[in-house]
Amino acid sequence: MKKEDFELEKEFYTATGKWRCTDIGTRVILAIHLNQENPKNYNGPPYSIPEEVFDEYDMEGCSLDPTEFAPMDLEDTKQNIPKSKKFSDIEDAMMFVSFGGYGENIALLDKSTGKIYYRSSDYGDVDEFEEFPEDGYDPDIHIAIPHKNDLDLGRDLVFEFVERFIPDDYGRVDEIFRKQGAYSRYKDLLDSKGILQKWYDFENQREQLALLAWCEENKIDVSD
Secondary structure, three states, X not given: OOHHHOOOOOEEEEOOEEEEEEEXXXXXXXXXXXXXXXXXXXXXXXXXXXXXXXXXXXXXXOEOOHHHHOOOOHHHHHHOOOOOHHHHHHHHHHHHHHOOOOXXXXXXXXXXXXXXXXXXXXXXXXXXXXXXXXXXXXXXOEEEOOOHHHHOOHHHHHHHHHHHHOHHHHHHHHHHOOOOOHHHHHHHHHHHOOOHHHHHHHHHHXXXXXXXXXXXXXXXXXXX
16 A cells, blocks of 8 residues: 555554554554454544554555455465475575574575575685685676565564464563564563464464565576
């Protein structure tokens, strides 16, 4: 959606659930999350629940159609993930890039040969892998493997999981993510409920689907 699609009190959907627009600014909107057990919390302004800011990027992830965000079953999701060695190699490369600080590790895919070149800021070319091409980076041939952070999952993924599996704790998780050390405390909460492994499985599958979408967007063939 674009900003002009929003109106005061109009309800819309994101991957984290149903929202209501409460204010429209020059470049952003405000909205409240319609996930409360007590509908009186939606009375306002002023509102007793937080109003969230949606910028232009956030608005693009909104829709008036709730079916766009229908959750996929974890088993169904597995069937959409390629079992090929090519995709597995790209996934391994993403894990390498994502290990350590952002930008410390680099992996380049040669789209013409399928080779992946690895380099670390600490060690240069990684001995057990292909060395970086002598001719350097060619944008027509090479493409940098993304860091996990580049796949734009982040908090949306957390709240998608919460909506599906522990909706009664949505407010508690929302409060957790308003403070530092959120992911550690979030995982402690999941561990106390015995669903930490389910979160890891969910996170891994969503990352795989996002990586597959990246491959398709960049016209990278992942079939063997």
